[in-house]
Amino acid sequence: MLTETDVKxxxxxxxxxxxxxxxxxxxxxxxxxVNTQLVNTRRGAAPLEVRDRIRSLVxxxxxxxxxxxxxxxxxxxxxxxxxxxxxxxxxxxADAEEIALTRxxxxxxxxxxxxxxxxxxxxxxxxxxxxxxNLAILRQRVAREGIVLxxxxxxFGAGSNADIVQAFAEIIxxxxxxxxxPHIVARTGLVLPVAEISALAASRNVFCFVDGAHSxxxxxxxxx
Numbered sequence: 001m002l003t004e005t006d007v008k009x010x011x012x013x014x015x016x017x018x019x020x021x022x023x024x025x026x027x028x029x030x031x032x033x034v035n036t037q038l039v040n041t042r043r044g045a046a047p048l049e050v051r052d053r054i055r056s057l058v059x060x061x062x063x064x065x066x067x068x069x070x071x072x073x074x075x076x077x078x079x080x081x082x083x084x085x086x087x088x089x090x091x092x093x094a095d096a097e098e099i100a101l102t103r104x105x106x107x108x109x110x111x112x113x114x115x116x117x118x119x120x121x122x123x124x125x126x127x128x129x130x131x132x133x134n135l136a137i138l139r140q141r142v143a144r145e146g147i148v149l150x151x152x153x154x155x156f157g158a159g160s161n162a163d164i165v166q167a168f169a170e171i172i173x174x175x176x177x178x179x180x181x182p183h184i185v186a187r188t189g190l191v192l193p194v195a196e197i198s199a200l201a202a203s204r205n206v207f208c209f210v211d212g213a214h215s216x217x218x219x220x221x222x223x224x
Contacts, residue, residue, distance in 0.1 A: 072103070093222035105213040106133055112209055113137045116178050120146035123176040125168060127152050129185040131211060138180065148175070154190075161193035168197055172204055179208045183215035191219065 014021055028047040046054070075081040081101055089096040102108040114137060118124070124138055128151050142149050152167040168179060179201045183194050194210050201208035215221060 072101070075101075092216075098223070105211075109134055109211060109213075110137055113180065114141070116207060116209075118145060118147045118177055121148060121175060122178075123148045123150055123173060124178045124180060125150050125152055125171060125176060126180045127154050127182075129154060129187060129190070130180060130182055131186060131213075134180060134182075134211060156188065161196060164193055165196045165200060169200055172200070172206065176204065176206050179206055181208070181210055183210050183212045183221075184218065186214055191215075194221075 028049065029045040030048060072081075075084070082096070084101065085096045085099040088094075088099050092099075100108065102111065109131075110133075113134065118141065124141075124147055126135060126138060126149065138147075138149050141147050150171050152164075152171060154164060154167055172179075179197065181192055181194065181197060184191050194208075198208045198210070212221075
């Protein structure tokens with residue numbers, strides 16, 4: 001959902017030991033009075049102002065008074081969507097024709113994972129570190145279509161890229177059609193060697209899907 005909000009600009013420089021500043025930040029995040037938060041994405045604490053704004057938008061959405069698609073139509077009609085795609089293509093080293101805009105990461109992921117053509121008995125390789133919603137889609141296809149879901153055995157805190165790639169190589173077969181992996185594991189921060197895994201997949205004519213929601217903006221990489 002796209003919406004306009006009043007954003008307060010942070011100071012240009014904040015010292016890590018400026019206790020007065022950080023206590024003021026802490027005061028806006030109620031859960032932090034009892035917990036130490038180390039995650040700053042969906043699982044982390046949000047300022048009370050943000051939580052209240054989310055609640056109001058959810059209420060508005062459930063009332064059906066809001067046209068969720070209107071901002072995207074406006075983007076397309078104004079030509080801004082083309083500009084955004086060009087900027088993203090330049091940033092990630094891709095062609096603008098390869099960039100698609102969706103309302104959120106999960107919508108894009110669901111479109112791809114549900115859209116890959118699979119037949120009964122076809123194999124999909126994933127890891128147990130994949131995002132829960134991604135695995136739910138694959139398990140749904142197991143139940144509906146009779147595909148086979150296999151997991152590469154990645155130990156917690158896998159030591160080397162070679163070990164990680166080998167875990168996939170050991171279970172790939174002639175029936176494997178898709179490898180689904182996260183770029184960065186949300187639970188542990190492990191960075192998977194996606195270039196090497198993709199090369200393995202390509203050598204066996206297997207489609208490799210990478211969930212890069214946590215890597216964009218965190219680590220430098222190029223899509224080309």
